[in-house]
Amino acid sequence: MSRMISQLDSVVVGVNDLSAATADYAALTGSQAQEVAFRGGSSVSFQLANTCLRLVETSERQGLKQLVFGCPDLDSARRRLPNVGIEIIDEASDDGFLALNPETTRSVNLALTAARETESRDLPSAGALSGLDHAVVASGDGDFTSALLSGRLQLDMRLDLTNENWDARLMFFRCGDLIIEVYQPLSKPLGPERDRFFGLSWRTDNIEATHSELTERGFDVSEIRTGRRPGTQVCTVRDKTHGVPTLILGRD
Known part of the structure; x- marks a missing residue:
């Protein structure tokens, strides 16, 4: 049986100054921005190899606002979701987009849209970001978050790891060729009934080149260090x- 979700179509970031954020994210990703309408409003998008980064202006707190999953059969998903306890916000949805009620998705803002073909792209520079590696959700109760992502949304859980040295329980769910990571802190637990978005980790084919390019463009970037995942380096x-919160990940 095919899974309901096949990809992470886009990550939506709310920003207070769209012009400034567009310039910053063009420099960060090494990609050109495109002005594209999104849900009736203006937005700027950066199309990477495996997902779209979308900026929308907000007067609220800045940060990651929504994950939009690609769905091969949106009509089937529309019928299934209410049966597994996930409400669709009808007034914010249409034939090609399903907005999910955060009260039924542990307070995180999720949506489904029709899956689309992704195209391989030539990177404009050696240090340009090659795609998204993982999007991170902070959880107050990993078991309930796992039930949402794996049981109800049918993402494939690949790993459930508790490490006292990291002060965290980490769970990894495959979504296309990237990961939705659930981070549950151990010593300072979040409220068990709510989750929240945490951050993004971007891929690069050449982390030394990325580090150099970002430094030249005026970013404050940490030193490159060994990543938690074997065979990786991060900054x-x-x-x-x-x-x-933003991490860059490259392979040794």
């Missing part, structure tokens, strides 16, 4: 991400 982007 943290510490500014100009408009409320989104």
